[in-house]
Amino acid sequence: MTPKEAAKANLENLYRIFTIPEAPDSTLGAIDQAITRDVAGFLQAHIVALERSLEDIEKDFADPEIPEEPAYVSDYTEFIKEKLVAHSVHTAAPGFVGHMTSALPYFMLPLSRIMTALNQNLVKVETSKAFTPMERQVLAMLHRLVYARDDDFYRRWMHDSTHALGAFCSGGTIANITALWTARNILCAPSGDFRGIAREGYLRALEHLGCRGLAVLVSRRGHYSLGKAVDLIGLGRDNLVRVETDDNNRMDPAALCSELARLRDEGIRPLAIVGIAGTTETGNVDPLDELADIAVEQGCHFHVDAAWGGPTLFSERHRHLLRGIERADSVTLDAHKQLYVPMGAGMVLFRDPAALRAIEHHAAYILRQGSKDLGSHTLEGSRPGKAMLVHAGLSIMGRKGYELLIDLGIERARLFAGKVRRHPDFELMTEPELNILTYRYVPAWAQAAMARADAETCRQANAVLDRITRLIQKEQREAGKTFVSRTTLQSARYERQSLTVFRVVLANPLTTEEIIDAILQEQCRIAGREEIRQLLAYLAQILGADPSPRP
């Protein structure tokens, strides 16, 4: 080939690769069709159940070199089928109740394809058009779910270019950061000579406010994203005050007040109180109404992290658990959690449609003053049209559909807790308030012995039980049939000792009672293995107990 012919051939290849769809009978086309026909079956068939160690998997992804030459799509498809898909996690499996990812309503998949094919960029109207009003509508719908303002309110603000009822984003972390950034900029707004923190920075803002620092207060169960947020916005992690909780993992208002008094003495001003509606580890809800009262009294921002629990508002029966959320200045919701859309969708809502002006920004080529470009009020820039999937969920399932999911999750969590409570060899560590519970494996004889044992003996026993919990969780995960996660909690029952526990999230509607039974049975089976039996013998020694089986 002459160089000119080669160039022409290259161009033709390029044209093909950008226009010609995969034939349905090709390798990639066949997978595509298989997913279209039956996604659950596809995942079941292609995700290999047996654990391969991460170190071993890494060998398939070890070459730092970008291949020089193009490859056949079919060869690449074989590669990802064997090396990537096979060794992914079956997040939709009903027996995988350890994380916050569920099976998805089937329509999410074809709608995601439409979204990807349209490839809109929501930062500006120029590249999103109808997606812009749609996203604003989604924000309004969820704003209304939380704040229940009247129709006039939404008619007035929903599509107003200089206001925003919230900001869509990639997830709850960005939502929490956006909330605290906005709160910071509102507290440190321009006033007199001071042109505001957004212009002059944090040092001048503190000089203007006449204080040594700003603090964010949240319970000990606050999400780790809040630590990132206070680091990022300049407050420092020392100024994320972790308030003590009551025995139900809810923030203790008295402890909050004493922390606030301490801060005042130190010349630190409270920027925000963060209430949690559904703690990540235990699914508890802070006393939001009381926190709102305290925030009003302190004149500080009240943010509610409802990334997990927010959709509880869909349920007539359970929405009272979140009473007070409507008094929050801002609320975080994660759509990829209990709104059942694919990964990568969150939002923050603001009671005041003018709040987000505190972080407003413009540019010469987009986001011009007066434009309806969503990007002028978001932390992120270019963003996909994920709001479409939330719009679809709300429209197709309706409030009642989501209510059913919420009610079902809470019911199943109670069912699970009941089974744990009645089982002689498990100890329920936290009751499910929403649809999350924690527990651990403690044989009946050990429970009986610990009830009589002194604190020091319990402490030693708990250290062994922690090892047992970790081992069971790891082996169960590696067996690949069912999955619970683990975390550490301070238990009131054991003088606030930090304990390792199983954590279970019941949000997948396909998790039946039979599956719950299978999870517990598998844990008991694993507990019978040699390594754990040795630990149990050691535990018996510590407790001076007799581990022989009951008659």
Added chain:
Amino acid sequence: MTPKEAAKANLENLYRIFTIPEAPDSTLGAIDQAITRDVAGFLQAHIVALERSLEDIEKDFADPEIPEEPAYVSDYTEFIKEKLVAHSVHTAAPGFVGHMTSALPYFMLPLSRIMTALNQNLVKVETSKAFTPMERQVLAMLHRLVYARDDDFYRRWMHDSTHALGAFCSGGTIANITALWTARNILCAPSGDFRGIAREGYLRALEHLGCRGLAVLVSRRGHYSLGKAVDLIGLGRDNLVRVETDDNNRMDPAALCSELARLRDEGIRPLAIVGIAGTTETGNVDPLDELADIAVEQGCHFHVDAAWGGPTLFSERHRHLLRGIERADSVTLDAHKQLYVPMGAGMVLFRDPAALRAIEHHAAYILRQGSKDLGSHTLEGSRPGKAMLVHAGLSIMGRKGYELLIDLGIERARLFAGKVRRHPDFELMTEPELNILTYRYVPAWAQAAMARADAETCRQANAVLDRITRLIQKEQREAGKTFVSRTTLQSARYERQSLTVFRVVLANPLTTEEIIDAILQEQCRIAGREEIRQLLAYLAQILGADPSPRP
């Protein structure tokens, strides 16, 4: 139905909606298949060309109420087909050269479906497994493209749990923020009594450093995300110093040095110098090597925002334009731009694999010390597995495939610029260094008159030309056949007066010479319309020129 029967029916419905795929002959199934068969054809057929005003579209997205009852998927599909898809923007159209979104390689769509079906969460290994090493490999591949370290380097660090070659994220804005956050925390690292800015906050950090503030320096053409970043991390927008550019929109190193001297006098320390590899509006590249020298001299962080231009490194012929990028401490790349993956994928790379430790964080239930969870080094929390699509692009197209795209874009931009230059009624405002150029419509007689006119007359004439540019751009966009964007630039030719210009991005390989001709022809046609003819008459009056057609 009894309540019990109703509950059973509800459960069955729920089960169906989470398991049963859409029949291929249903409304949604049919769209899905149409996209599978021919995405370009689908977009062409379903996106309505004619502009409907945004205010009018808003009427379809005006109800703030979440529907109470579930809806049929088919009805909803009809709704989005008519109301959302029809009024989206055809971002893949080869005549839409006004934004940075291109057509996508066809394999991106079925691969995106696999990604969505797997619904992995990259924050932790527990919910991503093979996706974790894959993302680390992608970061290594692009790190190598930029920094070209040897194999030993990548073998050592690529999969090391306590190090990271970069962070994947939703886009360039988060990447830039991550870079500056990291730089800030490295500059204000723990030392002696000072426990670091991440713990103690910005005020204590400044006291420790003994300065009044920190500044970020970037050229006037810097992306607006940098303004957000300095606001967010507490520096304040006043401390984003906009350095003057030369006539080619590149940062002027002499101007940078004088700004640095000014800052020193004011007690403000430079945190970072930001070089741009591909300015958003004009596609120019700062003198990166010189900026690197100055950053070394100043002991400050050197970040390169290569969100747009980074992939130029794929091209043997053009990569020299980015010389010096390998000296950057951190580099931003956007995968949804010139890596041709769907919206929502960016990354930041760090030369030093230990840099991201400055923002490291942990939690009790995930991201534990020593785990390989990617979330311990990212600004975001839960994230989808978009790295898979970058992996696919690099693997299937290879370096040579991307090289072809880069070379083609630059070649087409030069072709476009040549046509503008040779056309009597257009004025080229910025030459394409990469694949972006700006120009405007100025009839030959006006160009001739302005060459002779005084500065004040030119100023008045430019004000009229700005209105003409805006009108043409708006009418062209509304006609819906082709699209260029517009921005404002300071032109050296007109004493740095701020001018409105057309902005063209040539990154879609399907944009042929015929389409380029059609874009220019359409602009000339629009210029013949009454409203613009009146403005041209007024322009002639200002310039004392004769607008009658040339013979």
